[in-house]
Each structure stands twice: as C-alpha cells, then as structure tokens.
Amino acid sequence: MQTVKIPVSIDPFRAASSRLVYQGVVPGVQLKRLNELCAGDCSDAAVSLECGVDLQGIVYLKGKAVTELTLICQRCMTLFTTEVTVEFCFGPCRTKAEIDELPDAYDPIECNEIGEVRLHQLIEDELIVAMPIIPMHQEIDCSAGSKDMVVGEIEPAHEERPNPFAVLEKLKSK
Numbered sequence: 001m002q003t004v005k006i007p008v009s010i011d012p013f014r015a016a017s018s019r020l021v022y023q024g025v026v027p028g029v030q031l032k033r034l035n036e037l038c039a040g041d042c043s044d045a046a047v048s049l050e051c052g053v054d055l056q057g058i059v060y061l062k063g064k065a066v067t068e069l070t071l072i073c074q075r076c077m078t079l080f081t082t083e084v085t086v087e088f089c090f091g092p093c094r095t096k097a098e099i100d101e102l103p104d105a106y107d108p109i110e111c112n113e114i115g116e117v118r119l120h121q122l123i124e125d126e127l128i129v130a131m132p133i134i135p136m137h138q139e140i141d142c143s144a145g146s147k148d149m150v151v152g153e154i155e156p157a158h159e160e161r162p163n164p165f166a167v168l169e170k171l172k173s174k
Helices: 012-017 032-037 096-101 119-130 166-173
Strands: 003-005 021-026 045-053 059-072 079-093 107-110
Touching: 012 045, 012 059, 021 119, 032 119, 045 119, 059 119, 079 096, 079 119, 096 107
Parallel strands: 003 021, 079 107
Antiparallel strands: 021 045, 045 059, 059 079
C-alpha cells in the first residue's frame, strides 16, 4: 500500500470488486465546512479506507480518519488543539429498499446519480459529527481550571406559595 491522495469520489461497487485500499490524506483546505466550525484551519485528515465485499455479498467502505482541530475552550475562551478520530463502516445503497435491507453493522450511504460516493464529503461529515459538543481543555491544562463560573445573579428562592388545591381539600372533607 502506498500513501496517496484520497480521491474526491469513487464507484464503491467497482472499488469493492477490486478490493481497493487507500491510505492517504484529504487536504484540510478542502474541508470547508469543518474549517468554518474551527477557530483556525484544520490539519490534513489522514485517512485509511478499505473497499470490499463481506460474506453476505454486501459491498462496504470501512475506514478511519484522523485530523487535528484548533478550537476555543468554552471554559477559559483560549485556543487549543485537539485530535479528532473517527472510524466508519458504510454500505453504499442505490435504492430505498437497499437501505432498509442493510444490516445494522453498516451505516447506509446513498450513491449519487452516476453511482459514485463523494469520499471527501463523507469523511468531512464524519469528522464534523465526531467534534466535541462543548470543546474544553483538560482541567489541568485549562487556565480557568476547576473554578466555578457564575454569570449573572441568582435570585433568592421565593417564599412558599399557598397550595392552589387547598380549596379542593376543604370541599373533600364536607
């Protein structure tokens, strides 16, 4: 296996019949949506991808993608870098019926009108989903540390209000 640029799109059925294996990179500048979510540019995504057919005759695309992102820590509001790793296993489908019949081990991916799958878009989607929901440093690395932050004032608890059903209680006893 040699390191190559990952193709933008492939025909998964032809690639699976040839049992193609790709190891390479998707340039970070081509991951525009991922870059928009980051505080800085993301690094190139290192991708390994295996195309094949399983024992049931199901075509699959299985792989792993790793990239480094610059995000803003939501505790201390400073920049930090984190590595995002995602593993995926897709079963390409041409029709809705194929999607319904696909085993749970595979996530369905629809082929476009010419029967191809856009790999760069697929990899970018997976990396976006794998991003941390609330990006933060580790507590020991964070300048805010474990200090609790308070934003605004907390109003004191109100006096206990009368029970609105107390009237019903009086009617019940009659």
